[in-house]
Amino acid sequence: MAEHSARLLIVDDNKVNRLLLSRSVELLGHRIALAENGRVALDKLRKEPFDLLLLDIEMPELDGFAVLEQLKADLKLRDVPVIVTSSIEGLDNIIRCIELGAEDYLSKPVNQVLLKARIGAILEKKRLRDQQKALVQRFATPEVAEDLLQSGFALGGKRVHASVMFSDIRGFTALVESQGPEETIELLNTYYTLMFDAIASHGGMVSQMIGDGLMALFGAPLPLDGCARSAVAAALEMIELIEQFNVERSAAKKSAIRIGIGIATGDVVAGYTGTQQRATYTCIGDTVNLAARLETHTKQAGCALLIDDATQCALNGSVPTQALGEVQFKGKGAAVDIFAVVTGQPA
Amino acid sequence: MDESVIDRAVYAELRDTTGAEFVAELVDTFIEEGPGMLAELRTARAEGNAERFRRAAHSLKSNGNTFGALKLAALAREIELKGLDAEPNRDAAALAAMEAEFARAAAELKTLRNG
Numbered sequence: 439m440a441e442h443s444a445r446l447l448i449v450d451d452n453k454v455n456r457l458l459l460s461r462s463v464e465l466l467g468h469r470i471a472l473a474e475n476g477r478v479a480l481d482k483l484r485k486e487p488f489d490l491l492l493l494d495i496e497m498p499e500l501d502g503f504a505v506l507e508q509l510k511a512d513l514k515l516r517d518v519p520v521i522v523t524s525s526i527e528g529l530d531n532i533i534r535c536i537e538l539g540a541e542d543y544l545s546k547p548v549n550q551v552l553l554k555a556r557i558g559a560i561l562e563k564k565r566l567r568d569q570q571k572a573l574v575q576r577f578a579t580p581e582v583a584e585d586l587l588q589s590g591f592a593l594g595g596k597r598v599h600a601s602v603m604f605s606d607i608r609g610f611t612a613l614v615e616s617q618g619p620e621e622t623i624e625l626l627n628t629y630y631t632l633m634f635d636a637i638a639s640h641g642g643m644v645s646q647m648i649g650d651g652l653m654a655l656f657g658a659p660l661p662l663d664g665c666a667r668s669a670v671a672a673a674l675e676m677i678e679l680i681e682q683f684n685v686e687r688s689a690a691k692k693s694a695i696r697i698g699i700g701i702a703t704g705d706v707v708a709g710y711t712g713t714q715q716r717a718t719y720t721c722i723g724d725t726v727n728l729a730a731r732l733e734t735h736t737k738q739a740g741c742a743l744l745i746d747d748a749t750q751c752a753l754n755g756s757v758p759t760q761a762l763g764e765v766q767f768k769g770k771g772a773a774v775d776i777f778a779v780v781t782g783q784p785a
Numbered sequence: 786m787d788e789s790v791i792d793r794a795v796y797a798e799l800r801d802t803t804g805a806e807f808v809a810e811l812v813d814t815f816i817e818e819g820p821g822m823l824a825e826l827r828t829a830r831a832e833g834n835a836e837r838f839r840r841a842a843h844s845l846k847s848n849g850n851t852f853g854a855l856k857l858a859a860l861a862r863e864i865e866l867k868g869l870d871a872e873p874n875r876d877a878a879a880l881a882a883m884e885a886e887f888a889r890a891a892a893e894l895k896t897l898r899n900g
Contacts, residue, residue, distance in 0.1 A: 452844045454815050458851060461803050461811075496843045525847045527866060547851040550802040 444489035444561050445469045449479040449505070450523070451497040455546065459492055459523065466554055476500030480508055483515055490560060495524040495535070506538035517567070519560045523548050595709025595722070600657030601669035601701055601749060602726050603642065604733035605633065605676065607650040608696040616693075626650065629695075632679040640672035641665075645720050653729075655721055658708035666703045666745075666752030670779060673699045673743050674757070677781045696742070700732025703748040731767040732776060741778040750777040790886075790893045795853025812898045815848055816891045822848075823884055826864070830876050835869045845883070854890040857883065 446468050450456045460470050471488070473479035477500040479491070491509075495502035502522060509515045522535045525546040532543050542556050607613070607629065614622050630652070634644055637654045641662045646653040656672070657665035677697065684694040704725035712718055732744040739762060750759055758780045764773035800808045822845050829838035842865040849858030860883045870876045 452847060453818050454811060454848045454851060457811055457814055458803070461807050465803070496840050498837075498840065525843070525850065527862075546847050547799070 443467055443469060444557075445471070445487070446490045446492060446557075447471050447473060447479060447482060447488045448492045449473045449476065449497070449502070450492075450494040451475055452494070455494065455523075459548065462548065462550055462553055463492070463557070465550070466557060468557070476502060476505040479505055483509075483518065488518060489564060490557065491518055491520045492523050493520050493540070495522060495526045495531070503534065503538060506535065506540060510539045517564075519564055521556055521560065595707040595711070597705055598658050598661065598708050599665070599704070600655055600662075600706050600708065600721065600725070601665040601703040602706060602721060602729040603637075603654040603656070603669050603673060603699060603701045604730045605652050605654070605673070605697055605699040606733060608698055608737065610650040613693070613695070625695075628683065629680075632683060633676055636675040636679055637672050640668040640675070642669060642672050646718070651733075653720075653726075655706075655708065658706065658721060659719065664752070666701070666749045667756065669701045669703070670743075670745065670749065670753060670757055673701060674779070674781060677742050698733055698736030699743045700729045700734070700736065700745075701743070701749050702726075702729035702732060702746040703752060704728075704746075727769060728767070728774065731770070735765065735767070735776070739776075739778060742781045743779040745777050745779060747775045747777070750775075790854065790856065790889050791897060792853035792855050795850075795855075796894075796897055799851065799853070809898045812852070812894045815852065816894070819845070819848070819887050819891060823880070823887060826880055826883075830869065830873065830880065833869060838869050839865055845887075849890070852890070852894060854886075854894075857886045857890045860886055 446463050448456060448459045448463065448470055449472075450459065451474050456472055456474070460472065463470050471482060471486075473482055475497045479493070480500070482488075483491070493502045493505060502524065506520065506522075509518060509520065516539070520540045521542045521544060522532075522540045523544050523546055524535075526532065535543055541560050544552060544556060613625075617625075629650070630647065633652060637644055640656070642654045642656040643659075644652050644654045654669075654672070656662050656669040662668060676699065680695060680697055687694060702725045704723070706721040706723040706725050708719070708721045710719055711722075728746055732746060736742060736744050744762075745753075745759070753759065759777040760780065762776050762778055765776050766773040796808075799811075803811075822841050825841040826838060826845075829835075829841060842861045846858045846861035846865055849855065849861055860879070864876075864879055864883070870879075
């Protein structure tokens, strides 16, 4: 077996060709699956992942050109590299393969040494691209990663309607001082895992993490119908998860943790800020400031989840809330109406 | 043996890169599949189906080249490039020539396989 054994799909209508290509690829230490025409190949590609496709052109039912076209149009399959292996006549046909997105063209009978070199080079390129994708996804969210892969990177923002959430752990500083750094990191990792899960399951994305605090967006970079409802549902789930986590902590004789969450809804400017070298996806605007103020205010108000008027209106009575009247926040011209959402977290 | 039927260098390279045992299996497959491809050519000719006619010729050309059956590959390529002839009798003659060449190639490949 080769060090980096890959899985290849060999597509050819001719049995002798299929056998020969299979043998050649297996001699290189890779695993194979077979398809006898383009339609069967697409079915297999949609069911299981392959690292590379060896594709014949002349085939009944669906030929190689059609396969290339369909791969190109399919978001999930367009990155699967293809080597066309054919004895097709005419240079224009070979050019057509390349234009349709084939990485390479090898004429049949395929030279074993050439095949090894091409497969090696393409798999290496794919490995690097996969690595890059995984890296982007580790430091950005899947939504931002997808947005970056789709539209490329450009500094600057656009105005969108969204709900912004801020959340942090109450009394975190005291907690940090009472335990070792290893324990704090472990706590933060668990906390973030739970919060990311709740936020993502309601269509939100975490745009920033600062110590024990986080900022999440619902409605950016991708539009989200009912963003306010989703944000509140995510917040309630976050509080619920923390309560479950506290049951475990209490069993381990550790103190319970409490979180405070603020949500505001409105127009925000969302986009990439920073420099060409280092940038972050974020939102700015009054809505963002208000959400941050609401989160801070949870301590004073003695409740876990505070929302603004716009969020409260969008809920349309689907979640019980309590009007807390007008509050004058720092940096805000006028006093704003705020609402507490009834939660299971003790005050 | 008639060396013009199977190119020894092509055959030797195939055997050296994939193994004698595997080539024997591959030869058997070709001898099994060949008559089907020739029959497909006849049927496509009778039905006047240009696409199937061309594709069957393409397949035979490809396999001919794999084994070094260069004359067979050349005859198949001619048919692939020309397509259905306006005069069916001319195709019938070309198909007969190809069938005869396939028989010669198959016989020689059998000998080589056992050799």
